[in-house]
Amino acid sequence: MSPTSPASRSRGCETTADPEEKDAPADSPEAAPKRRGRGKKPAKAAKAAKEAKPAEKKPKPTELKAGHVHVYSIEGEVMKTIELPMIFRSEARLDLIRRAVTAAQANRRQAYGSAPRAGARHSVRWSGKGQGVSRVPRIRGTMTGAQAPGTVGGRRAHPPRPETIWAKKINEHERRLARNAALAAIVDSSVVAARGHRFNEGLSLPVVVEDGIETLAPDGGTKEGIKILGHLGLLADVERAKNGRHVRAGRGKMRGRRYRQPTSLLVVVKEPANVRRLFGNLPGVDVVNAAALNAEVLAPGGDAGRLTVFSEGALEMLRSWRP
Numbered sequence: 001m002s003p004t005s006p007a008s009r010s011r012g013c014e015t016t017a018d019p020e021e022k023d024a025p026a027d028s029p030e031a032a033p034k035r036r037g038r039g040k041k042p043a044k045a046a047k048a049a050k051e052a053k054p055a056e057k058k059p060k061p062t063e064l065k066a067g068h069v070h071v072y073s074i075e076g077e078v079m080k081t082i083e084l085p086m087i088f089r090s091e092a093r094l095d096l097i098r099r100a101v102t103a104a105q106a107n108r109r110q111a112y113g114s115a116p117r118a119g120a121r122h123s124v125r126w127s128g129k130g131q132g133v134s135r136v137p138r139i140r141g142t143m144t145g146a147q148a149p150g151t152v153g154g155r156r157a158h159p160p161r162p163e164t165i166w167a168k169k170i171n172e173h174e175r176r177l178a179r180n181a182a183l184a185a186i187v188d189s190s191v192v193a194a195r196g197h198r199f200n201e202g203l204s205l206p207v208v209v210e211d212g213i214e215t216l217a218p219d220g221g222t223k224e225g226i227k228i229l230g231h232l233g234l235l236a237d238v239e240r241a242k243n244g245r246h247v248r249a250g251r252g253k254m255r256g257r258r259y260r261q262p263t264s265l266l267v268v269v270k271e272p273a274n275v276r277r278l279f280g281n282l283p284g285v286d287v288v289n290a291a292a293l294n295a296e297v298l299a300p301g302g303d304a305g306r307l308t309v310f311s312e313g314a315l316e317m318l319r320s321w322r323p
Contacts, residue, residue, distance in 0.1 A: 069204040071312055074212055076231030082208065082312075085319040088187050090180035097185070098302040100178035100295035103168040113162035119155025122146045175295070180323055182298035182306075191305035196262075198240050199307060200233030206308045206315075207232060214269050214311055216278070225278035229265075237264050237307055241284030263300045268293065269311045290314040 064070070067089065070078045124137040124147050136145045145151035185191050186206050192199070199205075213228065220227075229235045241264035247253055248260045264284030269275045276287045288297060298306055 064204055069206065069208050071208045071210060072232060073210050074216070074228055074231065076233065079210060082315075084187070085315065085321065087180055087318055087321045087323050088183055090177070090184045090323045092184045092188070092191075092304065093177065093181040094185075094304055096174060096178040097182050097295050097299050097304050100170060100175050101299060101302040103170040103175075104294070104296045106166050106168040109166040111162045111164065111166070112160060113164070114156065114159040118159065120147050178295040179293060179298065180321075182295045182304055183293070183318075185304035186298065186306060186308045188305065192307055195303055195305040195307075196240070197264075197305075197307040198236040203233055206310050207234065208310050208312055208315055211311055211313045213278075214271055214275055214313070216274070221277060222279075222281045225282065228278070229282075232309075234265060234307070234309070238282050238285065240264070245283065263306065266297065266306050266308045268308060268314045270313045270317065275311075290317040 064081065067084050068081050069084055071080050071082055073079050122137075123140045125140050126135060126137055127133060129135070133143075136151055137147045138144060139146050144153075146153055148154045149157035189203075189205050192205060199207075209228075209232070216224070226235065226238075229238060241262040244262035245259055248258060252258075262284055263286075264282070265279070265286075267275060267279050267285065267287045268290050269287065270290065272287045272289055279285045279287055286297065298304075298308070300306065
């Protein structure tokens with residue numbers, strides 16, 4: 001078969017390529033196969049941009065400077081920010097607080113004791129030696145022991161004596177430092193929370209309220225006070241004190257002190273007469289004048305960090321106190 005035969009031509013077309021195709025460079029678009037690439041979807045990118053816009057509009061929460069607190073209105077809204085008096089920057093000496101509170105409790109203790117002849121009001125006799133019985137004073141005509149401390153029904157060996165002095169002395173400088181330390185402790189939210197008080201997380205301590213709380217007409221009485229505490233985020237602590245009232249353990253329940261009441265808020269104002277009509281009947285709440293502050297009021301039982309509410313005017317009175 002000749003090389004120019006049609007069969008050979010057809011075989012050559014199948015096996016050999018065009019010389020022009022061989023000379024074509026590898027980087028040319030004709031040699032490289034065309035691939036379909038995925039185009040960007042502008043619609044989804046626009047959606048992502050739209051979703052990111054609201055996050056940028058959210059305002060960042062303003063952080064308080066050290067030694068500053070918010071002043072709240074009666075409705076619980078932040079009115080302004082003020083600086084605390086220098087006395088709140090004192091050192092929180094827990095040992096001084098406990099010492100001052102113990103002295104205050106001891107100085108209020110009332111003298112008590114038994115009658116001089118208590119347990120010895122019997123006609124007793126002693127049978128003497130050699131009778132085959134113990135040498136115990138016995139009621140005359142019987143074998144019942146009496147009057148001796150070691151017998152059933154006998155007198156007490158060392159009874160409480162009314163001449164005992166329970167008072168404890170403390171220096172005036174120590175008492176003032178203890179008060180300042182108790183004021184410094186109410187600023188720390190961790191110390192206040194560790195004492196068991198309940199309050200809103202974002203609340204600045206101590207809680208400072210506008211002076212309108214003192215001039216408010218107490219027509220609603222306690223109901224109006226509950227509304228104010230609800231706006232400030234402090235009502236949960238009053239409910240804790242209310243639910244914590246329980247019967248005292250021991251003999252005290254038969255001696256006029258049957259119940260124990262947990263301590264709740266301390267409200268400090270300039271004129272406590274009207275404010276006491278708002279908060280005075282709430283369980284565990286005390287309303288005092290700024291001049292009546294001491295270590296025992298600010299740290300009941302010697303445990304520092306009582307949840308405290310100041311009126312703006314009462315807080316200004318503390319600026320003249322020296323640390």
